[in-house]
Amino acid sequence: MADKTKKVPENVSGPYYVDTECTACGLCTDDAPENFEMAESGDNAYVKKQPAGDDEKTSCESARExxxxxxxxxxx
Ligand code: SF4
Structure with a gap:
């Protein structure tokens, strides 16, 4: 389970976040490109935008799972 005390610093504030366990596999940035992006360092993804609307919420939940x-x- 992700740990909200270990969020990567790039996340925008809100319910969804990426924590420091991220291995930069790229799955979430493929599944939900409106909401997840790879950090400039390439070391981790982060939430660039919280989901808005059902489609983005479904994509974010799929990425989380x-x-x-x-x-x-x-x-x-
Ligand atoms: S947060 Fe995204 S890039 Fe990081 S391990 Fe999970 S699916 Fe892969």
């Missing part, structure tokens, strides 16, 4: 590092939280 599929993240192999369990690094996406929705309780931030």
């Amino acid at each position: 599929s993240c192999p590092a369990d690094a996406i939280g929705s309780d931030g």
Whole structure:
């Protein structure tokens, strides 16, 4: 389970976040490109925009459930 005390600094504030367990696999940035982006360092993804509307919420939830590092939280 993602840990909201370990958020990566690039996240915008709000419920969804990426934590420091991210391995930069790129799955979330493929699944929900409106909401997730890779950091300039390439070391991790982050939430660039909180989901708006049902489509983005579904994509973000799918990314959260599929993240192999369990690094996406929705309780931030
Ligand atoms: S799916 Fe998880 S491990 Fe992969 S880039 Fe996104 S947050 Fe990081």
